[in-house]
Amino acid sequence: MSPAVGSADASALSTEELAAVADRMARAGADLAGPLSARLIAGGRSNLTYRLQDLAAEDGRAWVLRMPPRRGRTPSAHDVAREFRVTSALASTVVPVPPAVVLCEEETALGLPFAVTEFVDGRTIQSRRDLESLEDGTLDTVVGALCGTLAALHSVDHVAVGLERFGRPDGYAARQVRRWSGQWEIVGDPPLTPLATELGQKLAATTFRQQSTGIVHGDYRIDNTLLAFDDGAGGGVAARVAAVVDWELSTIGDPVADVAMMCVYRHSALDLVLGEPSAWTSDRLPDADALAAAYGSAGGVELVDWDAHLALGYFKLAVIAAGIDHRYRAGATHGEGFDSAGQAVEPLLRAGLQRI
Structure with a gap:
């Protein structure tokens, strides 16, 4: 964030x-x-x-x-x-x-x-203003680069690169449900606890079929990358990912959850979490289904139990928003952008309930 x-x-x-x-x-x-x-x-x-x-x-x-x-x-x-x-x-x-x-x-x-x-020299695309500077053709190559890089991440053999003990390989979704339910108990706003509890319980009762295991970024979208732009074929501009950043939520787990999280971030409530109109919620970008298809075309894993993973993603983002609001209310943060995160929690919890 x-x-x-x-x-x-x-x-x-x-x-x-x-x-x-x-x-x-x-x-x-x-x-x-x-x-x-x-x-x-x-x-x-x-x-x-x-x-x-x-x-x-x-x-x-x-x-x-x-x-x-x-x-x-x-x-x-x-x-x-x-x-x-x-x-x-x-x-x-x-x-x-x-x-x-x-x-x-x-x-x-x-x-x-x-x-x-x-320091990696690259361009960050965070706000809607940043996105306005990109032509539609260039933006298409950005989406392709993002999906291709995520698919490449999920193809890495985590054992071969020394991450065998970076996380437990099985039962990823169940662990995530427990983790974010626990986080809610620390940072959640009491009036919204019934909604959060309902979604958490429904997710806990869901059987997620984990058919693949790999490195999960946990927070993947356009503004957690640094982009480089090169002259493309026919005089256009092509984008590539110069670096993926913000790995604090990374682990070993189900790559489907990573794709779902990328798509969940397309929800308009992300603007409230970030405190400004974000690049990733723009209607110039593909919707969640089109993003998932682009990831598949780039060689990504099969998206098993897709709706359940989307619901889990909405739950995760709701708790992250609640955490930002918790720190704001505690006086640990102030300034522009922090005061709106709490408004994102309820719509995200409801979006998760609709999916589950």
Whole structure:
């Protein structure tokens, strides 16, 4: 989820903190010429994302630092170590990811764990305004690149790349139901608990047939990628995915759930979660069924129990929205965009109930 710059958690890193980060990077082999500067950039709603710049380097080298918010954290929702491990494993595959630099799980440097990757030059398409700059033909290649990259991710042998213990391979949907039901108990708004409980119970009573297992991103859509644009055939512009980012919800599981989540994000309630008209809810993009078909055409897995997975996706997004609202009401975040997430919860829960 994209942050509102200026949230209470998004304060600048101190000189001492930046020196500690530079020390960890140097120990990991990063070539630093001088002190670091840090600027908050667009990243996840739950994790803070900074661009680090080497102030003394003539080539303008840069990195990206990810860390949890300082207040209002919920269990397992800000796992930068998880992000670092999966992107490190994917470095040897065709899936484009930011090159890993260092993971610091101890909390002595910043008071929180953090991870640093190399900066990837690419374009983010987050808002409706960003999307307006793309012609329809270019947008078609963006959708194709997104679906192709997700299919490529699901084709990776997670055991071969060292992620055998990254998650349990079977029973993914049942674990997700339990996880997000548990998260609701922490962050849910009491007046909506009957709806959430009803959907959670119906999902818990559903038998999901998991016919494939692979790496699941868990939060895949256009604004969790960095895009590159090249001259295409016939003078057009073709898009490719330069890097997939925001892996904090990744695990080993059922790839069908990943596709369903991508399609669930097409719901208009995503605009309330993000606090602005988002690129991914635009009617210029294919609907959920067309997206699923494009994924299949790109060589993706068979979409078994599709409606049930969509219902689970709506439940997950509803709980994520409730979590953002929970932190907002707790005073852990403020600023433009955070105050509307709570309004998304009820329509998402109802959409899930309609699907189940």
